Amino acid sequence: MYSAPYENDPVYQMAVKQLREAASILGLSEDVVEALSHPEKLVQVKITIRRDNGKIATFIGWRSQHNSALGPYKGGIRYTPNATAGETVALSMWMTWKNALAGLPYGGGKGAVRVNPKELSQRELEELSRKYFAAIAKEVGPDIDVPAPDVYTNPQIMAWYYDEYSKIVGYSAWGVVTAKPVELGGLQARVISTGYGVALTAREAARKALGGIEGKTVAVHGFGNVGMYAAKYLAKWGAIVVAISDSKGYIYDPKGLNIDEVIKVKEQTDSVVNYRGGDVKVSNNHMELLELPVDILVPAAIENVITQDNVSRVKAKIIAEGANGPTTPEADKILHNKGVIVIPDILANAGGVTMSWIEWAHNRMGCYLTDDEAIARLDEIMTRNFHKVFDEWQKKYSTYPMRMAAYAIAVDRVVKAMKLRGWI
Numbered sequence: 532m533y534s535a536p537y538e539n540d541p542v543y544q545m546a547v548k549q550l551r552e553a554a555s556i557l558g559l560s561e562d563v564v565e566a567l568s569h570p571e572k573l574v575q576v577k578i579t580i581r582r583d584n585g586k587i588a589t590f591i592g593w594r595s596q597h598n599s600a601l602g603p604y605k606g607g608i609r610y611t612p613n614a615t616a617g618e619t620v621a622l623s624m625w626m627t628w629k630n631a632l633a634g635l636p637y638g639g640g641k642g643a644v645r646v647n648p649k650e651l652s653q654r655e656l657e658e659l660s661r662k663y664f665a666a667i668a669k670e671v672g673p674d675i676d677v678p679a680p681d682v683y684t685n686p687q688i689m690a691w692y693y694d695e696y697s698k699i700v701g702y703s704a705w706g707v708v709t710a711k712p713v714e715l716g717g718l719q720a721r722v723i724s725t726g727y728g729v730a731l732t733a734r735e736a737a738r739k740a741l742g743g744i745e746g747k748t749v750a751v752h753g754f755g756n757v758g759m760y761a762a763k764y765l766a767k768w769g770a771i772v773v774a775i776s777d778s779k780g781y782i783y784d785p786k787g788l789n790i791d792e793v794i795k796v797k798e799q800t801d802s803v804v805n806y807r808g809g810d811v812k813v814s815n816n817h818m819e820l821l822e823l824p825v826d827i828l829v830p831a832a833i834e835n836v837i838t839q840d841n842v843s844r845v846k847a848k849i850i851a852e853g854a855n856g857p858t859t860p861e862a863d864k865i866l867h868n869k870g871v872i873v874i875p876d877i878l879a880n881a882g883g884v885t886m887s888w889i890e891w892a893h894n895r896m897g898c899y900l901t902d903d904e905a906i907a908r909l910d911e912i913m914t915r916n917f918h919k920v921f922d923e924w925q926k927k928y929s930t931y932p933m934r935m936a937a938y939a940i941a942v943d944r945v946v947k948a949m950k951l952r953g954w955i
């Protein structure tokens with residue numbers, strides 16, 4: 532059996548464990564699991580830049596291309612001090628499942644550079660970004676592999692990637708990266724897309740299980756890019772957002788919070804706890820928010836907040852995971868047994884990559900979309916896909932938590948494509 536250098540990485544091992552669980556639900560054989568456990572290609576590159584002080588600095592980066600059965604690889608590039616080859620491979624595998632589950636014509640990829648970007652000047656960051664992308668230029672392309680931002684990368688860095696790649700290939704390759712600045716073919720609506728998608732999946736689950744979203748109470752844990760727009764759209768669609776937290780604490784008003792006012796307070800004072808109005812109660816313990824008597828809970832901050840310790844006190848009937856990994860596997864099973872619908876991160880927070888596909892598709896046709904058109908398209912795609920996944924879960928995998936069903940559905944879609952292509 533092949534032994535790869537990333538196999539001892541704990542994040543990679545976790546990804547393979549999840550794959551194995553999905554494979555056992557599907558009854559996949561060991562040889563197929565083995566084929567899915569490894570990336571099709573893993574590229575390691577060395578990047579040297581000239582620091583502002585005249586010294587040379589060396590960085591290691593990767594691009595992992597996990598699976599392309601459904602289309603070009605797609606996934607972000609992160610700049611973090613602890614990045615490893617194993618983590619990059621694991622994240623690329625998760626992108627394969629996420630893109631397949633979202634119903635997008637993409638495989639899965641992920642990139643990383645081991646660097647603390649906060650220690651670089653803007654010029655050094657630009658040199659690093661251009662050299663990293665030049666080093667992987669032969670591996671990417673609008674029909675091959677389409678990166679996007681991830682942790683500590685942003686639209687400006689995408690603009691440098693796009694420019695560097697376009698110079699190398701000799702044409703304006705709009706479709707080589709997504710989440711570009713609006714001036715370079717990006718979409719303004721990208722900013723809201725993950726939060727919008729989270730709200731949308733909660734809305735559709737409420738239609739299925741609670742008779743609709745109107746009048747249902749919501750608590751949102753974390754009020755950054757994801758939580759803010761999830762709260763905004765849920766309120767817009769008639770839900771009553773009663774509680775919101777950030778790292779400093781939470782605010783709670785059973786009659787409902789004014790979201791636009793909360794956004795203003797967050798932007799002006801850096802924390803929602805400075806919000807005043809109505810009968811609002813303020814607490815500095817943001818974890819209490821998870822246990823409030825609400826219909827819908829949106830964890831949108833960090834991982835592992837719903838655990839064996841607090842799950843018995845969680846009262847929500849629907850949990851829409853905006854954050855990655857907010858529920859531990861043990862808590863997930865307990866919630867499932869209690870009849871709580873946990874819309875897994877892999878499904879609920881796919882709005883960003885879905886909007887990326889919308890950007891990519893229109894870039895390739897050479898046309899722009901208005902914000903309203905892009906959002907309408909996102910809503911249509913995600914709503915249709917949510918119901919497909921939900922119905923398949925109910926029909927075929929209802930003894931498992933929705934998360935396991937989601938993994939099974941995603942792996943099944945990839946395996947079917949591999950079979951049709953004659954790979955397995």
Ligand code: NAD
Binds near residue numbers: 778
């Ligand atoms: P963000 O930095 O904009 O906001 C994070 C929010 O969580 C802030 O309100 C912050 O105060 C709060 N927070 C941070 N640490 C906390 C702690 N220890 N306890 C309680 N609250 C804390 O981040 P974001 O982009 O909104 O991402 C949130 C989550 O969603 C992350 O898990 C991220 O991986 C995931 N996610 C984001 C996107 C995206 O497009 N932004 C896409 C998919 C998944």
